[in-house]
Structures are given as C-alpha cells and as structure tokens.
Amino acid sequence: MHRDLNFSNLVMNHLQFNILSLGYSDLDSHWNFKGTCDYFNRLYIVLDGEGMVENEYETIWLQKGYAYLLPEFTPYDLSCDYYLKKIWIGFNMQLIPGQDICHALDKCLFKQFDFEKLELLGQRITSKKVNDLIWCHGTLFEMISELLFEEELLTEDKMKLIIKYRDVYEYITTNNRFDLTLTEISDNTNISVDKLTKEFKRDMGLTLKEYIKQQLLQNIVKDLLLTDQTVGAIAEQYAFKDQFYFSRFFKRQLGVSPMKYRNRYKD
Structure with missing residues (x-):
C-alpha cells in the first residue's frame, strides 16, 4: 500500500533543534524575577527542591523529577522560597528560519520523568566528552518531544501558510x-x-x-x-x-x- 509521506518528509527534513544557552543552577530565595519574558523557549529540569512560575493565567509549582517547558514570548514570575536545583536550557525548534513551532503554545507544559535519567543528565551536561554531550542533546530533544506530544502545534494547513x-x-x-x-x-x-x-x-x-x-x-x-x-x-x-x-x-x-x-x- 502506497502512503503519502510528503508532509512527513517536509517536516523531518527541515526541523532544526537549536540549544541557545544552558546552565546548571543551585538557587535560593534570590531567584525572584517578575515578568520574565524570553525570546526563546525555556526548559527547566528540577533535580531537587522546589520553586514556582506563575502569571495571570496559571501557577505552576516546580517539583523534583519534573521537566517544565515555558514557551517563548510568554511572561512569567519566577521564584524560589528556599532551595532549587535545576538544569535549564534556552532553545528554539524551527522548520522555517524565525518560525518556532512552539510559538502556538500559550501555557507551561510539564511532565514527570525517570529520575535516574535526569540525574545522569545532570552529571553529563557538564562533561568535556563529545559523546556525553551528544547523548545530552538527544535526551533533551526526546524530553521536549514528549512534552509536546499531545499538542497540535503544526497542522498541514499551517505548514502551507509557512511555505507561502x-x-x-x-x-x-x-x-x-x-x-x-x-x-x-x-x-x-x-x-x-x-x-x-x-x-x-x-x-x-x-x-x-x-x-x-x-x-x-x-x-x-x-x-x-x-x-x-x-x-x-x-x-x-x-x-x-x-x-x-x-x-x-x-x-x-x-x-x-x-x-x-x-x-x-x-x-
């Protein structure tokens, strides 16, 4: 049976996942910023402690073992009362230059992940070995993919407009x-x-x-x-x-x- 894979080829051949910045942070009550709004997506991976992100529409508690995706152009207040250990990355995911496919999101996405895997990510993300960093890149992409899995970010009609x-x-x-x-x-x-x-x-x-x-x-x-x-x-x-x-x-x-x-x- 012949299947039309034109849309699949178009997306998978042009999709770019770019990590713009990353960090490993031990935070305390000094992590308190109002109205933070970035021109890239952020991923927070919580290894210990807790914090909070909120705006006028939602309040999200940052908890150990969870990953949180904050979409670009969305303002949040960020805070920590006592202690928060997290990995963070700034990234974009594009099919056409300047068109991030997460732009359609209007909320924070979050999901619990296997904690042993998150700990390993925390260990390897500061490695000087290329193989470790390739693994980290793939793991981060996989986590973001799982967070986005149930979101309809790009329909075929939307793709036609991008091509237009x-x-x-x-x-x-x-x-x-x-x-x-x-x-x-x-x-x-x-x-x-x-x-x-x-x-x-x-x-x-x-x-x-x-x-x-x-x-x-x-x-x-x-x-x-x-x-x-x-x-x-x-x-x-x-x-x-x-x-x-x-x-x-x-x-x-x-x-x-x-x-x-x-x-x-x-x-």
Missing part, C-alpha cells in the same frame, strides 16, 4: 535590521506592500512589523547571551543610529537594559 511566506521569512532572517522596511521586503519578494501586510496579518495573526520586531529582538538576545560583542557593536550590527537609542528600544521591549539582561542570563 517562505521567501518573506528568509529575507527577514538574512536582512534582520532595525531599519528594515516593508517596502524593501516587498521589492525583494515581488509581493505588493498592501497585499503582504493584509494577508500576513490575516494568515499569521500578527502584523508583519510585529513579526520583524520579534525576530530582531530574538537575534539581539542571542548575540547578548552567546557572544562577547559589546552593546555598541550589537547596536551597529543591527543598524541602530546609536547605542543610546538601541538601549532605549531594548528596555522598552524587555524592561531592562541590554547589559542588565546579559548579566542576568548569560551565566
């Missing part, structure tokens, strides 16, 4: 700058500005300008956390007119200055 705007996404990804205009995108994708703005909002649920800003902030955050570039160099790279204007833009979006954001999350 493939050229737009790729142009924005390649030319992601503060001064990027809709006219420039239109000229390089052969879609009129009027058609592009109307259809993109209708199909994707946000304006194209909002999407460009999201991608710009996501790239800036990556550079702050994953490189040692100065704030001034990052501002110049993304075509801000000066460092002051860049810092004001960043603080307006995330509530803290670029340097404070880097100092809070990089280590």
